[in-house]
Amino acid sequence: MAGKSGRSIKAEEKLTAKKLLFTWEGALILLFIAVNIFNMSISQSYTFANVLREMPKYLAEMFMVLPMAYILVLGDIDISVGSIVCLTGTLTCYISNAGAPFPVVILGCLGTGLLCGAFNGFITTSFPELPSMITTLGSQIIFRGIAEISLGGGGSVSYTNTKQIMPLSTKLGKTVPVIILVVMLAAVIFTVVLQRTTFGRSLYAIGSNKVSAFYAGVDVKRCRFIAYVLMGFMAGMCGLFLTAYTYGANTTTGQGFEMEVIAMCVFGGIASTGGKGTLVGGIIAGLIITLLRIALGQANVNSQMILVIVGALLIIAVLIPGIKGRFDELKKLRAAA
Amino acid sequence: MENRSLFKKITGSREALLTFVLLVLGIFITVLNPTFFSPVNIGQIFRNNALTMIMALGMLCVMLTAGIDISITSTLAFAGMSIGMLTKYNIVNNTFLLFLIAMVIGCFCGMLNGLIISKGKVAPIICTMGFMYIWRGMAYVVGNSQFASGEDVREFAEFGKDGTIGPYIILIVCYALFFWMLKWTKFGRKIYAVGSNAEAARISGINVDNTLISVYTMMGTLAGLAGALSVSIYASAQPNMQYGREMDVIAACVIGGVSMSGGRGSVAGTFLGALIISIIAKALPLINVPSIAQNTVKGVIILFVVIFNVITQRMVDRQNLERREM
Numbered sequence: 001m002a003g004k005s006g007r008s009i010k011a012e013e014k015l016t017a018k019k020l021l022f023t024w025e026g027a028l029i030l031l032f033i034a035v036n037i038f039n040m041s042i043s044q045s046y047t048f049a050n051v052l053r054e055m056p057k058y059l060a061e062m063f064m065v066l067p068m069a070y071i072l073v074l075g076d077i078d079i080s081v082g083s084i085v086c087l088t089g090t091l092t093c094y095i096s097n098a099g100a101p102f103p104v105v106i107l108g109c110l111g112t113g114l115l116c117g118a119f120n121g122f123i124t125t126s127f128p129e130l131p132s133m134i135t136t137l138g139s140q141i142i143f144r145g146i147a148e149i150s151l152g153g154g155g156s157v158s159y160t161n162t163k164q165i166m167p168l169s170t171k172l173g174k175t176v177p178v179i180i181l182v183v184m185l186a187a188v189i190f191t192v193v194l195q196r197t198t199f200g201r202s203l204y205a206i207g208s209n210k211v212s213a214f215y216a217g218v219d220v221k222r223c224r225f226i227a228y229v230l231m232g233f234m235a236g237m238c239g240l241f242l243t244a245y246t247y248g249a250n251t252t253t254g255q256g257f258e259m260e261v262i263a264m265c266v267f268g269g270i271a272s273t274g275g276k277g278t279l280v281g282g283i284i285a286g287l288i289i290t291l292l293r294i295a296l297g298q299a300n301v302n303s304q305m306i307l308v309i310v311g312a313l314l315i316i317a318v319l320i321p322g323i324k325g326r327f328d329e330l331k332k333l334r335a336a337a
Numbered sequence: 338m339e340n341r342s343l344f345k346k347i348t349g350s351r352e353a354l355l356t357f358v359l360l361v362l363g364i365f366i367t368v369l370n371p372t373f374f375s376p377v378n379i380g381q382i383f384r385n386n387a388l389t390m391i392m393a394l395g396m397l398c399v400m401l402t403a404g405i406d407i408s409i410t411s412t413l414a415f416a417g418m419s420i421g422m423l424t425k426y427n428i429v430n431n432t433f434l435l436f437l438i439a440m441v442i443g444c445f446c447g448m449l450n451g452l453i454i455s456k457g458k459v460a461p462i463i464c465t466m467g468f469m470y471i472w473r474g475m476a477y478v479v480g481n482s483q484f485a486s487g488e489d490v491r492e493f494a495e496f497g498k499d500g501t502i503g504p505y506i507i508l509i510v511c512y513a514l515f516f517w518m519l520k521w522t523k524f525g526r527k528i529y530a531v532g533s534n535a536e537a538a539r540i541s542g543i544n545v546d547n548t549l550i551s552v553y554t555m556m557g558t559l560a561g562l563a564g565a566l567s568v569s570i571y572a573s574a575q576p577n578m579q580y581g582r583e584m585d586v587i588a589a590c591v592i593g594g595v596s597m598s599g600g601r602g603s604v605a606g607t608f609l610g611a612l613i614i615s616i617i618a619k620a621l622p623l624i625n626v627p628s629i630a631q632n633t634v635k636g637v638i639i640l641f642v643v644i645f646n647v648i649t650q651r652m653v654d655r656q657n658l659e660r661r662e663m
Contacts (some may be wrong), residue, residue: 143635304477311470
């Protein structure tokens, strides 16, 4: 790290195996292995091929973990994403049913998501006094409301031209679903951008201290706006793939997604207060929760019990740093005495 | 000079502004549909939204300490399902006892929230999100894929049946109690102190952790009460009851001028905010807005009110600045 001037803010520490273990990501990798062993022990059908087959159903949410990490790193929150999924899913069906060709359908879907995100970004950046929780609460109700209006009295729509959207839910070489490849590509791009570019570093700067980031020349407004637009775009992506697997949308599509996505991020060590955590953690945490759901589902644990388990995991995960902090304090006190 | 002070008085008082919005809304709706302003309708508004109104009180206290609680409707469902099952299988049939059990369950749920948030130093939204899943799941587990229908809770539903005054009394008692507590008790002032500046409150001898725990416990107790009330009013107990309605409660508080960063908000404002949300839900069908458009209108009004508030605040600030420069 030390440049020509010989100064460095922080000496680069060598990453040893032991240190890696004590980072949150290292712990998550261990947990990931543990969960897989646990899964294999409770479910006979927990094999690689089966998991690969069942995973796509859950993977659509993974799209939203990536930009949600950006927003949480900023110290913001976006609780409107579930509604954006609902709105984009609904419009995708309508556009296709009106006879539009496939590229137009995709563009319409992603464009809607982008617009929703831009709306969120515009409101949050124009009125920075308002907490993003409130502004996105308003847009959450509005987006789902618009979907409800377009769905009309029936409350649901189905994708009639199912052959058209098939390509999104097929498997390449009959084994690897397309969605897995797209998620992986998106994950790599989002991780590199967050961890290795100026934009990514500015997100951390804003999340750590908005005012000092502003005085250090970071365009706070622009960064926040971009993060929200990305969020909307990826929510549109989620809506698209969800439609590809469910062939339709209704008024409850995507309900509760926002909390699930935020839970995955927080479980992955991304603090909701901003400036902390890496996307790698978020992705591993998302995978852990997804795999756990698959295995518990295979073992016929009812979905409500899975809710309880996920909730308990989340609370334990957020409690650990606090407990560790207490121990460190005790250690320091003892050393002083 | 005269003008400015009047302007400041009006914009300075959030409650006055809300009353004004409420009046405009009321007059607008009454003009379009005169049947709106009838005692039956007004009574219905309060009865149908008693849950939101009661929980808004707890949310007010939580938000005064700069926290948030999104687990309330799950707590409500857990408490409601528990007493629904108790009365379904004729284990407990006494109305008062059932209310008490629901409140004790809610109290326990809230206390867990408070303990983890204060002692574990966990962000309130994350902690309550975890419990949102847990209690909702527990509501299903308690129900064991059963639910209590109107027939099962007949005796209990007598309390909240259409035309009885039970829900109104609970509503009035709760509001009176919280108004008194926040305004005139030491504990109420402690809540404001913790929300305005937790560090300063700690140094001046306030036990911040205990205050937080009591606030979340109160929230949980109210959610439990609302759970019992919900079973009584709607004469059914289902594990998915009031799913997603915690946002209504938060919206009511925010419209009522409760600041999310803590320390600002009042019982009167919360009441007006909850009333505005309730009236929107009740009145839109009356003035021929189709029910499918209800959510959109609600969302637009929420955004409009909070943005309007920001803009007036900016105007006031600018005026103050100008005066100082003179």
